[in-house]
Amino acid sequence: xxxxxxxxxxxxxxxxxxxxxxxxxxxxxxxxxxxxxxxxxxxxxxxxxxxxxxxxxxxxxxxxxxxxxxxxxxxxxxxxxxxxxxxxxxxxxxxxxxxxxxxxxxxxxxxxxxxxxxxxxxxxxxxxxxxxxxxxxxxxxxxxxxxxxxxxxxxxxxxxxxxxxxxxxxxxxxxxxxxxxxxxxxxxxxxxxxxxxxxxxxxxxxxxxxxxxxxxxxxxxxxxxxxxxxxxxxxxxxxxxxxxxxxxxxxxxxxxxxxxxxxxxxxxxxxxxxxxxxxxxxxxxxxxxxxxxxxxxxxxxxxxxxxxxxxx
Numbered sequence: 001x002x003x004x005x006x007x008x009x010x011x012x013x014x015x016x017x018x019x020x021x022x023x024x025x026x027x028x029x030x031x032x033x034x035x036x037x038x039x040x041x042x043x044x045x046x047x048x049x050x051x052x053x054x055x056x057x058x059x060x061x062x063x064x065x066x067x068x069x070x071x072x073x074x075x076x077x078x079x080x081x082x083x084x085x086x087x088x089x090x091x092x093x094x095x096x097x098x099x100x101x102x103x104x105x106x107x108x109x110x111x112x113x114x115x116x117x118x119x120x121x122x123x124x125x126x127x128x129x130x131x132x133x134x135x136x137x138x139x140x141x142x143x144x145x146x147x148x149x150x151x152x153x154x155x156x157x158x159x160x161x162x163x164x165x166x167x168x169x170x171x172x173x174x175x176x177x178x179x180x181x182x183x184x185x186x187x188x189x190x191x192x193x194x195x196x197x198x199x200x201x202x203x204x205x206x207x208x209x210x211x212x213x214x215x216x217x218x219x220x221x222x223x224x225x226x227x228x229x230x231x232x233x234x235x236x237x238x239x240x241x242x243x244x245x246x247x248x249x250x251x252x253x254x255x256x257x258x259x260x261x262x263x264x265x266x267x268x269x270x271x272x273x274x275x276x277x278x279x280x281x282x283x284x285x286x287x288x289x290x291x292x293x294x295x296x297x298x299x300x301x302x303x304x305x306x307x308x309x310x311x312x
Contacts, residue, residue: 004295006276008201009174011146011153013122015082017270018295019053020046020288021205021281025072026065031283036068038284043072045285047081049292055177055203055279057086057127058108063115070117078118084203085112086127086157086177100126100133102141109145123175125155126167135159135167143172157205161190173200175276180204182213182265182311183234183243192274201276207269208262208280209234215247215254215261246310253303259293266294268307 005014024031025039043054056065066085073081087108090099099105109124124145126138135156142154156167157177167173176195180187181204195202208214210229220240223230233239247261254264262280269278282288299307 006201008123008153008276009199010171011123011174013082013153013174015053015277016051016295017277018051018266018292019055019082019084019203019277019279020051021279022054022056022065022069023060023281024283025056025060026068027060028064029059029061034283039065039068040072041285042282042288043069045288046292047076049289050295051288051292052080053082053084053122053277053279055084057125058112059086059089059127062089062091063111066112066115070115073117082122083116083118084123084125084155085116085121086125086155087112088127088130098128098130100130100135100138102133102137105138105141106145109142109150113150120149121151123153123155124151125157125175125177126159128158129156129160129163135163136169139167139172140170143170146172161194164191164194168198168200171198173198175201175203177203177205179206180275181207181209182268182307183209185311188274196274202274203277203279204269204275205279207278208265212243213247213262213265215251217244217247249310250307253299253307257297257299259297260290263290263294263297264299264307266291267297267299268304270295271299271304 006017007014024034025042028034054069056069088098090097090104093099124142139154145151146154153174154172155175155177156164156173212234229235234243250261250264254261266278269275280291
């Protein structure tokens with residue numbers, strides 16, 4: 001395996017340590033004013049700057065993100081890109097209907113293959129747990145698709161630890177995606193030891209905590225009611241002020257590496273032995289370029305430990 005590449009669980013999928021979180025590529029139900037052309041450009045910029053994993057989901061634009069990625073990858077050698085995709089939202093069950101049934105997941109993969117315009121998906125996640133399907137039966141459906149060559153690695157996302165253990169009853173889970181960042185570190189207690197013991201790769205979402213870990217916020221801000229950050233406790237009162245102060249303490253490290261605070265934070269994740277791939281999102285191609293630069297930053301052990309302690 002080439003230096004710097006990451007192996008995904010027990011599968012034969014390898015990836016760069018940074019991917020692109022593609023929720024703003026075609027995720028018109030999540031963000032206002034997204035343009036298709038920009039979304040396609042974001043994907044192309046990622047690939048041109050050494051990022052080879054593109055992380056999408058049916059939920060991003062209800063299939064539209066997958067379609068745009070399919071367009072962006074026209075003319076790209078398929079083996080040069082790692083597509084990670086997710087499904088669980090079943091429109092037949094209403095706007096919030098979650099379905100992990102084997103029949104639904106099997107059909108979801110077939111539909112995603114068409115939208116992505118490819119004959120296999122590298123990593124396929126069950127995006128959210130439903131309340132009724134035994135999780136090992138859901139994973140078994142994906143295992144059959146893996147044996148058939150339709151997918152190459154099996155993932156679950158947003159499961160609690162008990163659901164993950166049930167999903168992995170037969171040892172088929174290769175990768176887990178869940179919330180983790182310097183501000184929210186609950187995963188370190190029980191989840192990380194289980195993942196390590198079972199050779200399951202880990203991908204954190206919200207790595208930059210909706211922009212809080214980038215250093216761009218200096219004073220209190222308010223967001224419109226339809227913005228995800230509007231009711232986020234991290235953006236309120238004393239907690240917000242403390243976070244901003246902690247984030248600013250990383251500025252000397254950023255200056256030393258001629259980098260931004262966001263790049264330093266991403267470099268910290270890539271050095272973290274519990275993290276396999278970090279997938280920051282981007283609404284502009286320039287952000288992708290900037291994020292990709294973090295792959296060139298080598299933090300010293302002292303710098304890594306200092307950041308670790310700042311946010312303990």
